[in-house]
Amino acid sequence: MSNRIDVKKTYKLFINGQFPRSESGRVYEIKSGKDFLANPAQASRKDLRDAVTAARSAHTGWANATAYNRGQILYRIAEMLEGRSSQFVEEICALEKSTSAQAKAQVSQAIDRWVWYAGWADKIATTFGATNPVAGPYYNFTIPEPMGVVGILAPEKPSLLGLVESLAPVLVSGNTAVLVASQSAPLTAITFAEVLATSDLPSGVCNILTGIKEELAPWMASHMDINAMDISGAAKKIQPALREAGADNLKRIFSFNEKVSTQRMVSFLEAKTIWHTIGI
């Protein structure tokens, strides 16, 4: 008797620690070759709005958590990723025309990258902060602080590694994120969201949307409550329009060439300089 009906997973959005369907009710079809694979949610601008609201309210808590605590939570996520690796391998094989070995390599690399960034959490301030020499009776410090809410358009491929490479440098310093997953291979992103939901990451710190990038990106770029954007995963032809739409609130908009670097973390930091009088 092997005529059991499979229980298929409904791939939904990840907003404020929950898995809602799109408010629009839309889904879009994902195929593996000619075979139907899944109907992930097609997020609307209102889902984006809700995600930004969640990210904004989560920001104070996440930014004020100690760097050590953030590092521990990110490391915990790596532990959870490890436990799910076979599921990621399956999804990558189905969606990215990868061989099993390639998929395994991608997953291992993604987990290693995540751990690398997790280690940075309590080293950012010492490495990128400074004690500045000034001509006067003052101590002068420059302290890096997170920018706030960051919008991320994740690369299309590799779907898991690309997501990790764009998300980890944003979260590690205390930013919160709204991430639009790979449009052609969104399933790994939702499985990744399940990892986040079962680790200790506070609700709203990372929100993941699946859908049509060209539909969501302009709303993300013009949103006045998003402080910075990583548009590395957006098609080259829409990037100038996004930069223009983001100019009104002086959004920092980056498109990175290097896959992994400290610059990707530093880009999402603001410098706060403090003058402290000596002898008072």
Next chain:
Amino acid sequence: MNASTILDGSEASLKNFLRTLPGVDQVGAEARAAMLGTRSIKNASKSYAIDLAISMVDLTTLEGADTPGKVRALCSKGLRPDPTDASVPRVGAICVYNDMVEIGRQHLDSIGGQDLPIAAVSTAFPSGRASMPVKIHDTQDAIAAGATEIDMVIDRGAFLSGHYGTVFDEIKQIKQLCGERAHLKVILETGELVTYDNVRKASFLAMLAGADFIKTSTGKVAPAATAPVVLVMLEAVRDYYAMTGQKIGVKAAGGIRTTKDAIKQLVLVNETAGPEWLHPSLFRIGASALLNDLLMQRMKIRDGRYASPNYVTID
């Protein structure tokens, strides 16, 4: 028909009248309020609703930590909610504690807001637990300081014990003090009245005693202005109008924080009491955080992009 033909001055006649009021169908009221809450208001109607809601806001600060500076800032904001956009209407009133009335009045007068009313919460707000002379003095004090609207609380303890006459007389006395100088809003504190039947009874009691407005809550008790409660009060106002020809206002206060909540209230008003009540003289929304959300929604419609709380004031 008016209050004097319904009541002969005795508590017995009041009790008799309240006893004849039909009970509220709880399931029906909740279902109807929920159904009206699903109405989708879009585009031009939404713009209109947002401006209408702004003009109905009683911009409120009722904190122990209120300072003269905060009250002045609130008054400025009430007069010109968005300093960058002169087309935003001003709010319905400013609502503060007694001792802040004079400060607010002086400030409004000095910035051209002479006709923007100041409402004072009175009669031992929010609990109402004080003797009648204290409540009277409290109210006189507010009126003397320049309050043109008085938000009084009823004695919920007396109401729940069935001493309707006591509650009625208190409202009547405060109404006499207000006279022509101040509008009287009677706070029922529906969160403490337990049942919708009590809300209906208290609404009629307040209207018969001379309230110009009936108000849901102090904002200090949850639940406050839930949709079914506002629905029951709007029905009471509608029925009272049919009975006496007198239009009484409703003020929903407490828990209305988003534009969506506010528009739901406006739908309730339109569908229950009728479009005549869609005016600041007959419907108010007591709120503080709501105004910012209304302004942000207005910016969203104006600019075609989502707004940020960084561009509105904190208080």
